[in-house]
Amino acid sequence: MxxxxxxxxxxxxxxxxxxxxxxxxxxxxxxxxxxxxxxxxxxxxxxxxxxxxxxxxxxxxxxxGTGDMFIEMNRQQKLANMTAMLFKEEENSFKNRLFAALAELDEDEWELLKKIAEKTVHEKD
Missing domain, CATH: 1.10.260.40 (lambda repressor-like DNA-binding domains)
Known part of the structure; x- marks a missing residue:
């Protein structure tokens, strides 16, 4: 090729x-x-x-044509790419609304979200 x-x-x-x-x-x-x-x-x-x-x-x-097609990104690079993508989104897009809502969570709400996520993961197992 x-x-x-x-x-x-x-x-x-x-x-x-x-x-x-x-x-x-x-x-x-x-x-x-x-x-x-x-x-x-x-x-x-x-x-x-x-x-x-x-x-x-x-x-x-x-x-x-040698090696992997994509470079493996670390967590920081993935977050940076996601942030850059959010700036390109419509202001009222679902992604922007979701991240804005997450940005407003207090510690108790983060703890609740963590429990929901962990429960969801365990239910898949």
Whole structure:
């Protein structure tokens, strides 16, 4: 599989996003992405690094097809990504409303939420 095929596979099969959604954070149009995926234009170093940075893709996999496709994120990185995503959401979206409600919980409410979560996990076992 060539790099342009890996980009197409990544977008369609793993990220499940449109060419437009892939191109936007990279500063590329849908047509640019279509041409890259078709192998009509070469993948520049800037585009390659941007794909890895914006979508947490392993550069070695994208360049050569070796290693894991994605870089494993730690808890802090996952929280940072979630926070960044919240800023892009509509202000009244469910995600923003949920996180705003969580931000207002006091210690007793957090303890209750913890008990509910633990009970739910134990019921699945």
């Amino acid at each position: 060539d790099i342009h095929e890996r980009i197409r596979f990544l977008r369609k099969e793993k990220l499940q996003i449109t060419q437009e959604a892939l191109g936007e954070p990279l500063g590329l149009t849908r047509a640019n992405i279509a041409n890259i995926e078709a192998g009509r234009i070469a993948v520049t170093e800037r585009v390659l690094i941007s794909i890895c940075d914006k979508f947490n893709v392993n550069e070695e996999w994208l360049r050569n």
